[in-house]
Every structure is written in C-alpha cells, then in structure tokens.
Amino acid sequence: MVHAEASTFAEGLSKKQVYEQVLGQAQALFDGQRNWVCNLANASSLLYHAYHSLPSPSNAVNWAGFYVLDPKNPKQLILGPFHGQVACQTIAIGRGVCGTAVEKKTTQLVEDVERFPGHIACDGASKSEVVVPIFQDGRVVAIIDVDCAELSGFTVEDQVALEHVAELIAKSCDF
Amino acid sequence: MVHAEASTFAEGLSKKQVYEQVLGQAQALFDGQRNWVCNLANASSLLYHAYHSLPSPSNAVNWAGFYVLDPKNPKQLILGPFHGQVACQTIAIGRGVCGTAVEKKTTQLVEDVERFPGHIACDGASKSEVVVPIFQDGRVVAIIDVDCAELSGFTVEDQVALEHVAELIAKSCDF
Numbered sequence: 001m002v003h004a005e006a007s008t009f010a011e012g013l014s015k016k017q018v019y020e021q022v023l024g025q026a027q028a029l030f031d032g033q034r035n036w037v038c039n040l041a042n043a044s045s046l047l048y049h050a051y052h053s054l055p056s057p058s059n060a061v062n063w064a065g066f067y068v069l070d071p072k073n074p075k076q077l078i079l080g081p082f083h084g085q086v087a088c089q090t091i092a093i094g095r096g097v098c099g100t101a102v103e104k105k106t107t108q109l110v111e112d113v114e115r116f117p118g119h120i121a122c123d124g125a126s127k128s129e130v131v132v133p134i135f136q137d138g139r140v141v142a143i144i145d146v147d148c149a150e151l152s153g154f155t156v157e158d159q160v161a162l163e164h165v166a167e168l169i170a171k172s173c174d175f
Numbered sequence: 176m177v178h179a180e181a182s183t184f185a186e187g188l189s190k191k192q193v194y195e196q197v198l199g200q201a202q203a204l205f206d207g208q209r210n211w212v213c214n215l216a217n218a219s220s221l222l223y224h225a226y227h228s229l230p231s232p233s234n235a236v237n238w239a240g241f242y243v244l245d246p247k248n249p250k251q252l253i254l255g256p257f258h259g260q261v262a263c264q265t266i267a268i269g270r271g272v273c274g275t276a277v278e279k280k281t282t283q284l285v286e287d288v289e290r291f292p293g294h295i296a297c298d299g300a301s302k303s304e305v306v307v308p309i310f311q312d313g314r315v316v317a318i319i320d321v322d323c324a325e326l327s328g329f330t331v332e333d334q335v336a337l338e339h340v341a342e343l344i345a346k347s348c349d350f
Binding site for chain 1: 178179208245254255257
C-alpha cells in the first residue's frame with residue numbers, strides 16, 4: 001500500500017539524491033498500475049514535494065505537473081494532474097514553452113520565461129521553466145512542466161533527471 | 176485565459192465567502208471545457224488553496240482531490256487529480272471512508288478517522304475527512320475527498336458547500 005511518507009523528502013539531501021528518491025518512489029507507485037491519470041497525479045505530488053525539500057532556487061518551484069495531448073484535438077495540449085495554482089486548460093502545439101517542446105520534440109530549459117518568444121503567462125509569478133516531452137513510439141504523448149518563481153531555477157542536472165522521469169512514465173503508463 | 180490568481184484567496188474571508196469564490200472560479204474554469212481530468216486538476220488546486228486561506232482547522236487540510244470509478248474495474252475507485260502527499264492508487268467500493276461514500280451514495284463527514292470502521296490510513300497525518308459523491312444519472316462517477324490533519328476539520332457547512340461543488344462538477348464534466 002502507498003504511504004504518504006513516500007513524498008516526504010529529508011532535509012539536507014543533494015539534488016541528485018532527491019531525484020534518485022523521486023525515481024525510486026515513482027517506480028514503486030507505478031508498479032502494477034498503468035492508469036496515466038493515477039500515476040501522473042502521484043508523480044506531480046512527488047516532484048512538487050521533492051523541489052520543496054531542496055534549497056533555493058528549487059524550493060521556489062510554484063508549479064509541477066503535466067499536460068497531455070488533447071484526445072479531442074490533436075493540435076493542442078490539455079491540462080493533466082499538477083500541484084500549484086490553477087493553470088491554462090489548453091495550449092496549442094507550437095505555442096509557448098510547452099507547445100514548443102512538443103513541436104520541436106526536445107526539452108526546453110528556459111532561464112527567463114519573459115525572454116522566450118510567445119511565452120504564455122499563465123502565472124505571472126513564474127520566472128523560469130523546464131518542459132520535458134514524454135515519448136511513446138516516437139510520438140509526444142505528454143509533457144512534464146515545472147515552473148519556478150526564481151530566474152534560472154533549473155539546470156542541465158534537472159533536465160537530465162526529468163528526462164529519466166519522462167522515460168519511466170512513458171514505459172509505465174497507458175495514455 | 177485562466178490566470179493563476181484565480182486560486183489566490185484573500186486573507187480574512189469567511190468560509191462562506193471562500194466557498195462562493197471556489198464555486199465562481201470553478202464555473203469560470205470549466206466554461207467551454209468538459210474534460211474531467213483538466214477540470215478536476217484545477218478544482219483540486221482551487222480547493223486546496225481555499226482551505227489554506229482559512230483559519231484553523233481548515234488550514235490544516237493536507238489533501239484535497241478526487242477518486243473516480245476505475246474504468247478497468249467498476250468495483251473500485253482509482254486516484255484522480257489531487258493536491259497533497261502521494262495517495263493510494265485504488266480503493267475498493269465499500270472500503271474506508273471513500274469506498275463507503277460510494278456504496279452508501281451519501282456524503283461521509285468523519286470527525287475522527289481512527290474511529291471509522293475499516294479506515295484506510297493512506298496518510299497517518301490525516302485526522303478527519305469529508306467525502307462527497309459526484310452523481311451522473313443517479314450513479315456515483317467520482318468523489319471529492321478532503322483530509323484534515325486536525326480532528327473535526329469539517330462541519331455541515333463544508334458538507335453542503337462541497338455538495339454544491341460536486342453538482343457543478345457533475346454537470347460540467349464528461350466522465
């Protein structure tokens with residue numbers, strides 16, 4: 001049985017250790033369960049609490065969650081499970097940081113969202129962002145989206161770790 | 176366009192005013208969008224932030240979210256969008272506070288979860304709970320579940336307000 005403590009992260013861990021715990025706990029949480037809503041709901045909780053256990057700027061993460069391809073309109077993303085303040089329901093492929101990650105099929109690591117062409121300001125508090133595509137059979141089915149209220153909230157270390165989380169989600173969930 | 180400020184609640188509002196804002200914002204957020212995952216993701220954010228704007232015991236809410244009927248197994252609920260620590264993936268109909276709300280088709284207002292027969296201790300921190308069924312065509316399709324880390328965290332005022340939220344969700348979402 002799942003226990004809430006799975007998303008409790010000890011103080012003083014390194015970012016590497018925290019991401020290792022995220023991956024390990026996510027793997028345990030997904031075991032025997034392929035429902036994407038259920039798994040992404042728990043994954044957004046894990047990620048949000050992970051960042052908040054780390055020092056600045058990670059503890060300034062103000063949104064951690066997912067968008068998935070809209071089953072009713074393949075030209076847009078639709079909001080999935082997340083932790084943070086309410087968010088845009090849909091995002092056109094190619095628009096903003098999320099839409100660009102889908103169109104270009106690559107992670108977008110954005111140190112200052114104000115300088116990103118076509119940035120969608122869902123939340124004026126967000127200053128930096130990382131968006132990682134989740135691939136199944138070479139196609140983007142969803143994205144991980146994490147926003148930070150500080151500039152340069154994410155580094156290549158975050159990118160690489162979130163790409164591992166995306167791979168785990170891709171092989172663990174039916175979208 | 177949705178703005179994150181929709182889930183910002185001013186300090187000093189009464190519980191009645193906060194629930195009015197939840198209902199108003201939820202209605203605005205659901206407008207033109209019937210995807211249940213998208214809508215419940217935003218609703219869990221609204222509810223969580225609403226409780227945290229209120230004085231004790233409401234600000235001790237440690238989980239606010241949803242379970243839905245498992246499309247793969249109608250004898251159980253499966254985790255939907257939420258805010259809080261990671262949670263049980265599935266709950267058998269009839270088990271615990273959530274399963275009982277579905278089986279009895281009535282709201283469960285529980286002042287002390289330890290005294291509820293068959294309580295599922297997903298999170299040892301949760302002391303009280305309210306679970307409200309969401310009906311479509313007389314059938315429970317989902318539940319709102321809110322946990323509080325204090326005893327007697329919820330009153331009939333919460334029950335009635337959450338039943339209004341459940342009605343709005345029922346008429347606004349395709350499950």
